[in-house]
Amino acid sequence: MAAPAVSVIVAAYNAMPYLTRCITSVAEQSIGQGELEVIVVDDGSTDGTAKELHRLSGVYPGLIKIFEQANSGGPSAPRNAGLDHARGRFVFFLDADDYLGPQALERMVAMAEKNGTDVVLGKMVGVGGREAPASMFRRDQPKTDVFSSRVYWTLNPMKLFRRDLLERHALRFPADLSIGEDQLFVGPAYLNAAGISVLASYDCLYWVQREDEGNITLRTGGTEPRLTFLPRVVDMILENVPPGPGRDHLAHRHLTVEVQQLLEHLVHEPRLQxxxxLARLAETLAPLWHEGLNGRLSAMARLRLYxxxxTMLDELLALARFEEELARSAVSTPVIVDGGRALARYPFLRDPDRAIPDHCYDVTAQLGVRHQVSRAELRGTTLHLTGHGYLHRVATEDVSTELVLRERDTKEEYRLPVAHTMTPGLGADKDRGHYRYEKAGFEAAVDITTAADGSPLRDGLWDISLAIGAQGITREVRIGSKRSAAVSGKAATHIVGTAEEPRAATLYTTHPHGNFTLDLGERKHAVLPHLGLDDHVRWASDAPTELEFTGRCTLASHPNGALVVALRNDRGDSASFPVSATGAAFVVRVPVxxxxxxxxxxxxxxGDWALPLPTLPGDLTAAKWRRRALPWYAKPAADDEKSFALHVARTDFVKAMTRRINP
Structure with missing residues (x-):
């Protein structure tokens, strides 16, 4: 019998009524039952799980393999038992509480096969209030690794693994742990994988919060189980990853997530414990944490680790209570600004009895930058921008905001002043109105002919940012992603008149972030696609000597009189006729x-842009008129059928009479 593509392993313990939806979601996968085997290990359930499994086995004959064992007290043993029986090229671990999106396995297998990867993370969606990991699912990543992505921030085993990877490295879940066993399985799998894929564009796994809070991963508490597995995780990192940025990248996760969770449990234990x-935790973290990591960590994490x-137990307990209250509050922690740095008012800030260094409170790099654009438009050669921008929690005093234009490829940069405007009441709808930003407004008028230190801006893609400054602190942010409803992000191409020559200028927003960029010189937005001429050329119905052209011009603007039909004859004469536009459509009449x-x-x-006029139809009748009492005519030139060619001439009487006599 051919091996299936995927073995889905389900560890089930008192999983009713969630089990039914879980197994059904697997059985009905779009990949097809012929590519599946479902291995369910009943870990000593007492709630009817076994009965439901046997019923489902009858509904899906030949698909489900059921193994029963005495309760092991955790998910490791049933998962290992399932893995021992798996035959698929890939393995997917699924908790009995959770369920899959209909195409999850087909899409994940396809991604692994296409990119030659050993692990695939499918996007997780929280259900019933359960919070799912998100930072690693911002975009699809066909092939990445544990060091250049955020995949290490999710260490649960609900992922697709190439079974050969697990068998080559003899990876199993440690059965002696009640918590953290998944980290000691997934961590080595990540580190030994030939590549890791992230499927973020499809909801693969629905991560359910049980009403009885009986999820396997939520049942254990206290510091002891965490202090049992954490040293082993630290050893795993030290043994497999040499000192340097890679090790620091992995350490960051444990120095924030695990430490915070452990301290949440610490506050509820007896003093001696x-x-x-705390002594064991300090010893465990010592080989992993060094001062060079501080730049990666939040101020709160730096303070905890310090x-x-x-081993400042009382201070840690006070900090844990502070964090608990902060989580309940709708107000962010205030800051003090000193010497161009923002320090959060966390417990013991500049307390002389504790002498905790300021860097443990420094949130300058973490300050939220908030902005909105209320006007963004080109008028002539001038770009007009208005809106507001401020640093969260920093009062708008000594405001020093500037507009920044930076060419994307060359990095050429110009900083331009803005007018600071009042914004009364700004901030009242956030943080319970605790912070106000009364002078956060800005107005800027950027003339492209002088913005480069008095000279014209060169052709290029000029990304637009604000360097928002207040009280000596400056943070830069691209602007446009937050804009009022009246401000369009649609590309608008203009032809603007300058002293030298007309220039193409397009204001547009980038995809997917939606920030404003000024395109000078058609780097991304060509002019000619905005101009078009219809093929049908005719004599005007109300003026038989006027040749009528119709077309379209979808440019946002151009100089008055600049769009014309320009004619030139074989004798060096020239003539031009302005376009008469109604919206995008236009009509041009040429009085021949x-x-x-x-x-x-x-x-x-x-200007310098031109489109050839359409070819005159061969059956176009000749226009006739008199000039100084003599007959003239205009008709398609007989010797040019591939381009516009109009023959204008005085009627030759001799030839005309000859044609009449000898028709």
């Missing part, structure tokens, strides 16, 4: 009875 637990390193004799060619012209 607290002291012992207190752990110095005023043209000198000759063969006329032409184009639709706007």
């Amino acid at each position: 607290q002291e012992k637990a 207190l752990v390193r110095h 009875d005023g043209l000198p004799a000759g063969i006329w060619n032409g184009e639709l012209r706007l």
Whole structure:
């Protein structure tokens, strides 16, 4: 029998009524039952799980393999038992509480096969209030690794693994742990994988919060189980990853997530146990944490680790209570600004009895930058921008905001002043109105002919940012992603008149972030696609000597009179006729009875941009008129059928009479 593509392993313990939806979601996968085997290990359930499994086995004959065992007390043993029986090229671990999106396995297998990867993370969606990991699912990543992505921030095993990877490295879940066993399985799998894929564009796994809070991963508490597995995780990192940025990248996760979770449990334990637990934690983290990591960590994480390193138990307990209250509050922690740095008012800030260094409170790099654009438009050669921008929690005093134009490829940069405007009441709808930003407004008028230190901006893609400054702190942010409803992000191409020559300028927003960029010189937005001429050319119905052209111009603006039909004949004469536009559509009339004799060619012209006029139809009747009492005519030139060619001439009486006599 051919091996299936995927073995889905389900560890089930008192999983009713969730089990039914779980197994059904697997059985009905779009990949097809012929590519599946479902291995369910009943870990000593007492709630009817076994009965439901046997019923489902009858509904899906030949698909489900059921193994029963005495309760092991955790998910490791049933998962290992399932893995021992798996035959698929890939393995997917699924908790009995959760369920899959209909195409999850088909899409994940396809991604692994296409990119030659050993692990695939499918996007997780929280259900029933359960919070799912998100930072690693911002975009699809066909092939990445544990060091250059955020995949290490999710260490649960609900992922697709190439079974050969697991068998080659003898990876199994440690059965002696009640918590953290998944980290000691997934971590080595990540580190040994030939590549890791992230499927973020499809909801693969629905991660359910049980009403009885009986999820396997939520049942254990206290510091002891965490202090049992954490040293083994630290050892796993130290043994497999040499010192340097890679190790620091992995350490970051444990120095924030695990430490915070452990301290949340620490506050509820007896004093003696607290002291012992803190000493063990400090010893465990010592080989992993060094001062060079501080730049990666939040101020709160730096403060926690400083207190752990110095075993300052009372201060840690106070900090844990502060964090608990902060989580309930709708107000962010205030800051003080000193010497161009923002320090959060966390417990013991500049307390002389504790002497905790300021860097443990420095949130300058973490300050939220908030902005909105209320006007963004080109008028002539001037770009007009208005809106507001401020640093969260920093009062708008000594405001020093500037507009920044930076060319994307060359990094050429110009900083331009803005007018600071009042914004009364701004901030009242956030943080319970605790912070106000009364002078956060800005107005800028950027003339592209002088913005480069008095000279014109060069052709290029000029990304637009604000360097928002207040009280000596400056943070830069691209603007446009937050804009009022009246401000369009649609690309608008203008032809603007300058002293030298007309220039193409397009204001547009980037995809997917939606920030404003000014395109000068058609780097991404060509002019000619905005101009078009219809093929049908005719004599005007109300003026039989006026040749009528119709077309479209979808440019946002162009100089008055610049769009014309330009004609030139074989004798060096020229003539031009302005476009009369109604919205995007336009009509151009060429009165041929005023043209000198000759063969006329032409184009639709706007500065240096030109489109050839459409070819005149061969059956177009000749226009006739009198000039100084003499007969003239205009008709398609007989010797040019591939381009616009109009023959204007005075009627030759001799030839005309000859044609009449000898028709």
